[in-house]
Amino acid sequence: MTENEIKFRDTAIRNFFDKEDRLKSIPGQKKKKLVLLEYLISKLNAENQYTEKEINAFIKQYHDDFCTIRREFIVQGFMDRED
Template sequence: MDIEIVKVFKSLADPVRLRLIGLILEEERCGQELAAELSVAPATVSHHLRRLRDAGLLRERSEPPYVFYRFDHDALRRAVQAVTDRKKVTELTAIGLAADKRKVLESFFDGDRLTAIPSQRRKKEIVFEELLRRIPRHEVYTERQLSDYIAAIHDDFCTIRRELIMGKYMEREGKGGSYRLAPRGHAALVEGC
């Protein structure tokens, strides 16, 4: 049930889908009509309609060769009702974040190896926090030690070491000196437990 509520709100977080709902609210429509009305490709409309349908916000009626869609007001009402409780909102937020993090980690890790360094800031944070959880914990790391631990996960240990410093996950003492977890690094490890 909670996952379905998250799906409803995620599906509404797209301008094209909101425009589709606006058109379907007026009257039942088929995909071709919606594509023409919005001046977007039928495949794009099909994708967005599928997301809305999977979230339970649309009902379909088949009249070959067309499928007509109508908005399910009750589904939206139930989702909105569910988030009127503060405790429920907190639970839903945790579910959404956990699912997003899992998806990012599955995209960038192949078993124990990091396959690529993300370019988007939020994805990079998720990956680096996971990387910190995967290296052995020490109070202080020598540069060689830290490089070896990172190299076991990804070949470009220099870039990752630099990113850990720039992201304030680790602090470096002197040129070629020792490394230690910064407060943000400690917080990431605590959060991951």
């Protein structure tokens, strides 16, 4: 990651998360959205398989619109959905 990419990431995280580490809003710009999704997904253990209910509870810690964020995790390829 370049220095500019690190600065962009850090600025996006600082601007979109409050002091309690809650997401203030979901950015419309794809680049910022990807940074924030990566930040959130990094807080999960990649070795684990999570149920939809567990993912919802995890996301709710950061933002009330868990459906949109969960969908973005899947659409952007951060996780897969099994029926």
